[in-house]
Amino acid sequence: MSAGIGTARGTALCVGAVLGPGVLVLPAMAVRAAGPASLLAWAALLCVSAQIATSFAALGTRYPDSGGVAAFTRRAFGDRTADVVGCWLFAAVPVGVVAGAIAGARYTTAALNAPARTALGVTVALLAVVYLANVVGLHLSARVQLVLTAVLIGLLVAVVVAAGPRVNLDRMTPFAPYGIAGVGSAIAVLFVAICGWEATANLSAEFTDPRQVRRAAMASLAVIVVLYTGLAWCTVGVLGDEAGSTTVPLMRLLAPADRPWMAAVVAMAAVLFTVAASVTFVAAGARAGLSLARHGILPARLAATHNGAPRRSVLVQAAAAALVAAAAAGAPHVITVEALMRTFAAMLACVTLLGLAAAVRLLPTRRQRLNAGVAALAVAAVAALSGQFLLAPAAVVVAVLIRRRRTRPPAPPHPRAGDDLSSLHPYPTAMTAVLR
Template sequence: MTGRIGVARGTALYVGAVLGPGVLVLPALAVQAAGPASLLAWALMLAVSVPIAAAFAALGIRYPDSGGVATFTRQAFGPGVGTVVGWWFYAAVPMGMVAGAMAGARYATTALSTGPGAAAVIATGMLAAAYALNLVGLHLSGRLHLALTGGLCALLITVIVVSAPHIKASRFTPFVPEGPAGVGSAAAVLFVAICGWEAAAHLAGEFTRPRRQLPIVAGASLGIIAILYAGLAICTVGVLGASGGRSEVPLLRLLGPQGGVASVVTALCALLLTFSACFTFIAAAARAGAALGRDGAFPGWFAATGAGGVPWRSLAVQAGGAAVVAVAALAAPTVVDVDLLMRAFSVLLASVTLLGLAAAVRLLSSPLIRGGAAVGAVVVGGVAVCGGPLLILPAAVAVAALTWRRHRPAQRDLPAVRPGPKPAGGTTSRRIAEVDVQPRRSYDLVNPAARTGASGRTHRSP
């Protein structure tokens, strides 16, 4: 496959996937659950992000395929598990995108004191723009996304810098008003803050040099996300105190009195955060659907691409799914609300991440990254259990996926492709980039023949 994006655009896409609209409300929700001790929950989630990002970066280097976590789990556990994981991710994205667009639009309209009708218009416009730009392709739209992500980071840094001088030590006491249970509750809420690494894994095959670029992108993204999340969390506690947990627009309150420049900055943050996350997740889901069609986990119809390699059929199905979810939310707002959609999205992504980390434990050779992936899997598994009754959702999707495999038209599953031999020399084996090596040929999204030589025989490593 010919790569299309480099380090700068890749970092923008990764940051956009992880730093979603949840940052607008999550600091306040965490304070509500645990008080100042919510900072411990933030520290735990950011710490867990490190092994998750490292594991998915290493897997992306070894299997730079648009199938993402579905490809990783297929290599580790077989095509049945890979099919289930792919279906989980593909089903999750429409719910998460509608929920994110609704939350971001409501936040923006609250900051600007506009009517509730404007929120629906803004949410629809953001989703339409995200799907439309994905039709252009990552190479061209990635430039715009890079500019938007840079502007978003600048705005969030502005919020931190403006509010930091108003931090007061007295607002950090009592530090643990809700006890350890409160910290655990806050950590469960904050898992949404580290969702996105599994989505970014689907873009590994789009890089020009995955082996060299993915470690840089993962490290840079982690640093940016940690600084922004930690700064906003500390400012929310230190500036707003307990009242921060009762605010619907904590970002606006950090900037000072409502109105004027503060409202405009808050609205821009809301819109940019929402659009950035939607763009990356939609791109990942469209490519995941095409890869599933290629591998027989979806009808082969999904695998078709248009100009620039854009998987337009899969993208169209994603847009249709989002439209169905949006109509359901409008028709029954008290039942299909943002909270339900976000929780459903979270439990499906937690399931994807859990099996992705299990695949890392099985496939990777570095004891350090395998150990980190195992620890991350334990934490993510605990978060998934907190989904409660919503755990029926991944179970139902798994049944549907396995039923499809059983009754699909007769076809042979593509053989697993093992990575090639490791390079000579041991000095580089301790870096993420050298944990596992790039295959001899990266996987082509639609042209399986790209995996074979002129003779038509599948390449395998010796």
């Protein structure tokens, strides 16, 4: 896509960046962790989401750059911090993609009324489609991504409209069966639901007018708040405790017994969006690996491309996803979708935290810095609530520091004729891949 997107398209792209496959399972996970008090977790995170969106919109307006958080942290804190952020993104993608594939497979299995073991085959098929698409260099166009975003929004609106009249306030009691600890646990897992606001900053260079960045951020924030509030309210008020025991909450909300055909519609939409979002994120992760290799953090062999496509980096991502999927299949009661989502959330919380810290350092006005600082403190609290799942981003930090001590990163190579210049940008993100 060429530069020149407006507020409407920017809003749709930002909404698509925040809404991901996690929406298929996160509301139920929150109920499992906190009961009806998960509504408090949603409220807290949506308030934090507003501050995060505002801070990244301010960064994007002042420093138009498609490099995302890594570009801002490089500007604020230097190469070492940017390398850590890039590695967090590179490591998080296989975890999140496998979690999304498992969730989509469960919806498909439920729609087909197939045995539970069928979900493993569907998961493998979804992952194969996602990674093969990236190996051959297929990228979703912005127009296709917008259509898929509209489909997802339509699905969520249909869920809220269909389930709203069946809300029963009696299901709200007992309100907090697991106490404040349960609310904290729900906040930690739900953080995935509000990730993606850095897309506002990533898109900033594409707007026809920098002032449209803030407008798009605020409009997309309004859409996200309405959708998530309605979905959380219906999940608690209609399913109650049952929400914590189902793996397909949206299907339960939209497909009552007298309309079983709706289950297939939900399953098809879930699979379609899971594949679409995952293709985009794998493309972003693979290009992050390409840039990390060119900066000397990952082996130089990963810097090779084929017709501009980072195939070796994609294959490394595919191998990592295969390991995660095999581990999940071998120990399904230990490496659950919830555990994968929490690990994914812990890494993204760390990425967001550093992005907000960069905003505190880079933004010009005291009000903007204060807003970013408050958001950073809130995200730090969310990261702390991740508990043992913080071991994953901590391990990445250790690995990066060891790698930097052993090899001094070379200067990025000068582009040659025919090079894909976009791959030289430090750590392009999902929205960069969409716009390409």
